[in-house]
Amino acid sequence: DIQMTQSPSSLSASVGDRVTITCRASQNIRRYLNWYQQKPGKAPKLLIYAVSTLQNGVPSRFSGTESGADFTLTINSLQPEDIATYYCQQSNITPWTFGQGTKVEIK
């Protein structure tokens, strides 16, 4: 199975800060990388698919990029409603696998 490693596991930032979460795959996944947001007690929600395409309705402060083997989710200007755990997911080779999650908190 493809292992997805996220970093950091958790972070604390202030409102208005720029937040960056990184995901690395154990093998080449081309551009089959998706990001989800899960708020406490809720189901995950698709944020970004195919590395950088924002799902409809997702605020433009969220963005996704890739650089070599690393994929990055950026939140420009963190807002209180962004408090959540974020997961990456590879959809290149089954079984589809997720990163372990990054918990984002407000400082």
Added chain:
Amino acid sequence: QVQLQESGPGLVKPSQTLSLTCSVSGGSIRSGSYYWSWIRQPAGKGLEWIGRMYSSGSTSYNPSLESRATISGDTSKNQFSLKVTAVTAADTAVYYCVREDNGGDWFDPWGQGTLVTVSS
């Protein structure tokens, strides 16, 4: 707008079979544009893809479940189901039914999830 809703027993005894149903509204499980998947999440842990079905009835599973999972559909009711046999405490989790894009294989939307506890 497609909506998914899981239903089924919240408590299952060890060694028995877990059975869940997902009711789909606002869209058809016969659509060739999507797969219909199950994902689970143990409390405080990450997400594990269980498997999926296609409109043709074809299925694909995560080998981690060691052939214990079966996904099937009922087009007359626009529902799809999950069965996991020989459950243990390790199968205790919130189970989500989700729609999976046929092509990019991302998951959207998700059901609200249902907690299944395996305990005697």
